[in-house]
Amino acid sequence: MTTDVINPATGTVLTSVPSLGLAEVDQAIDRAQRAFPGWRAVAPGERARLLRRFAAVVEEHLDELADLEVRNAGHTIGNARWEAGNVRDVLNYYAGAPERLIGKQIPVAGGLDVTFHEPLGVVGIIVPWNFPMPIAGWGFAPALAAGNTVVLKPAELTPLTAIRLGELALEAGVPEGVFQIVPGKGSIVGQRFVTHPAVRKVCFTGSTEVGKSIMAGCADQVKRVTLELGGKSANIVFADADLEKAAAAAPASVFDNAGQDCCARSRLLVQESVYDKFLALLEPAVRAFRVQDPSDAAAEMGPLISAAHRTTVASYVEGADVAFVGNAPEGDGWWFPPTVLLAHSPGDRHWREEVFGPVLSVLPFRDEQEAVRLANDTEYGLSGSLWTRDLGRALRVSRAVETGALSVNSHSSVRYWTPFGGMKQSGLGRELGPDALHGFTDVKNVFLAS
Ligand code: TAP
Numbered sequence: 001m002t003t004d005v006i007n008p009a010t011g012t013v014l015t016s017v018p019s020l021g022l023a024e025v026d027q028a029i030d031r032a033q034r035a036f037p038g039w040r041a042v043a044p045g046e047r048a049r050l051l052r053r054f055a056a057v058v059e060e061h062l063d064e065l066a067d068l069e070v071r072n073a074g075h076t077i078g079n080a081r082w083e084a085g086n087v088r089d090v091l092n093y094y095a096g097a098p099e100r101l102i103g104k105q106i107p108v109a110g111g112l113d114v115t116f117h118e119p120l121g122v123v124g125i126i127v128p129w130n131f132p133m134p135i136a137g138w139g140f141a142p143a144l145a146a147g148n149t150v151v152l153k154p155a156e157l158t159p160l161t162a163i164r165l166g167e168l169a170l171e172a173g174v175p176e177g178v179f180q181i182v183p184g185k186g187s188i189v190g191q192r193f194v195t196h197p198a199v200r201k202v203c204f205t206g207s208t209e210v211g212k213s214i215m216a217g218c219a220d221q222v223k224r225v226t227l228e229l230g231g232k233s234a235n236i237v238f239a240d241a242d243l244e245k246a247a248a249a250a251p252a253s254v255f256d257n258a259g260q261d262c263c264a265r266s267r268l269l270v271q272e273s274v275y276d277k278f279l280a281l282l283e284p285a286v287r288a289f290r291v292q293d294p295s296d297a298a299a300e301m302g303p304l305i306s307a308a309h310r311t312t313v314a315s316y317v318e319g320a321d322v323a324f325v326g327n328a329p330e331g332d333g334w335w336f337p338p339t340v341l342l343a344h345s346p347g348d349r350h351w352r353e354e355v356f357g358p359v360l361s362v363l364p365f366r367d368e369q370e371a372v373r374l375a376n377d378t379e380y381g382l383s384g385s386l387w388t389r390d391l392g393r394a395l396r397v398s399r400a401v402e403t404g405a406l407s408v409n410s411h412s413s414v415r416y417w418t419p420f421g422g423m424k425q426s427g428l429g430r431e432l433g434p435d436a437l438h439g440f441t442d443v444k445n446v447f448l449a450s
Pocket of ligand 1: 126127128129130153154155156157184185186187189190191205206207208210211213214228229230231261262354355356
């Protein structure tokens with residue numbers, strides 16, 4: 001079976017790729033299982049060298065990978081280059097790990113006690129369509145570095161860069177069976193990762209609903225699981241902030257990648273004393289946001305991923321109080337303009353639910369206490385920002401907001417050397433930074449009697 005791959009900026013078919021059935025998935029998992037003993041036995045320095053070589057080959061193909069992502073996912077060329085570069089950086093970062101998976105020697109009576117960080121075996125990685133390259137890399141780079149073998153399922157809508165990365169790994173000398181791309185449906189390929197006993201861990205990024213079903217499925221075999229799920233992050237602007245800077249940053253913090261970002265700061269909380277002033281600063285920034293052909297270097301935002309998704313996003317705007325709307329091209333492709341909605345209560349649907357589109361909801365707040373209460377009034381807890389010149393407030397609010405990553409006077413969430421992941425129903429476990437490695441190893445304790 002095959003699946004057509006569509007360019008979301010034009011609606012045209014780019015190519016078609018295989019959609020694997022159960023027997024083929026099982027064959028891939030068997031290959032990964034057979035490759036595991038050899039891969040875990042590769043000397044640490046040699047495994048590090050192979051990962052660095054893989055990074056170098058990604059670097060050599062950076063433009064090609066970026067161009068593929070522009071056409072397959074509708075990402076702007078600027079973002080797509082960053083994303084391909086992120087895969088390279090993450091591979092280089094975790095190439096340092098094989099030689100540093102250092103255990104402990106623990107003082108005990110009667111002998112020697114040492115710990116080892118053992119790889120788990122075959123790791124199944126399930127990737128969504130919103131950031132196909134980085135999310136794949138955040139899983140496979142630390143998993144491989146720790147000595148696991150990997151089967152990776154890209155989203156059906158966006159398989160092209162993952163398939164290419166699988167080829168580049170082989171070109172770099174990563175042995176056959178160690179890193180395989182298994183394209184196909186979540187209900188077949190993804191589910192098989194959950195049920196197949198040889199897959200020892202599932203890393204899933206996507207919707208909270210599917211994440212919960214994967215967690216429940218994994219419980220049957222006490223399978224390890226990392227979940228990176230939805231978000232409804234708050235961008236809190238206090239009256240004492242640099243309002244110009246905060247207003248200039250707010251559009252990209254929610255409209256980047258057309259809002260199809262689990263870290264999107266889609267709830268804007270503005271202190272009521274500066275509410276009108278802030279909206280007046282925000283409006284021109286939103287109207288100036290450049291939504292255009294994503295292959296154009298000036299583009300700040302491309303199309304949505306699919307026609308069906310555009311219908312879902314539009315349903316949040318129908319009947320809502322629209323403050324102002326930016327621009328978007330007309331005609332072919334799944335375009336949607338940056339849209340700012342006024343929330344009238346924290347119960348409003350667009351305020352509560354993850355829209356996963358270029359829609360920003362705004363609500364005023366009275367004081368610090370109310371800002372924290374409103375920010376935390378959600379089942380999610382992934383990311384967020386706060387803007388203030390008061391250091392004490394920055395620290396108090398950072399500690400009080402229930403979220404895995406928070407930025408003060410900035411809107412960035414992801415740095416490959418720092419941990420990333422959710423609190424509450426935004427996820428389980430951490431990706432990136434040193435913490436990710438714990439998720440791909442089990443600690444073994446060995447006691448040698450003297
Ligand atoms: P999901 O349906 O959760 O899909 C994410 C990945 O999981 C895809 O590879 C998908 O495969 C696979 N999958 C689907 N059902 C599965 C199952 N039963 N078992 C195993 N794997 C399964 O997300 P979506 O449809 O792409 O997006 C829906 C909503 O999820 C979005 O609107 C957004 O709210 C949220 N979302 C969040 C994120 C992040 S980064 N947290 C990313 C994407 C989406 P297919 O290729 O067959 O779909």
